[in-house]
Amino acid sequence: MIEKEKIIIPVWRKVTMTVEEAAAYSSIGINKIREMLKIPNCPFVLYIGNKKLVKRREFENYIEGNIEL
Structure with a gap:
């Protein structure tokens, strides 16, 4: 068997x-x-079927643009 x-x-290189x-x-x-991912029109969520992924760049921008979460 081949593994x-x-x-x-x-993580900082992932999309x-x-x-x-x-x-x-x-x-x-x-x-x-x-x-945060449940918020309607969340700018950094990506749906893959039922799975939710976080778009890294959009997530970083969202954090940088807010002073409180």
Whole structure:
């Protein structure tokens, strides 16, 4: 059996992140990020079926543009 190598990409190089990666990247809690992703027309959510991913650049811009979350 041939094992596939897992490709590891640093979070700051990814286009999208999981909720867990976004939490680790931003020091914002997982529950708070999930709550933010539920906001209608959230600018940084990407739906892949039922899965929600965080668009990294839009997420960074959203954080930079707000003084309170």
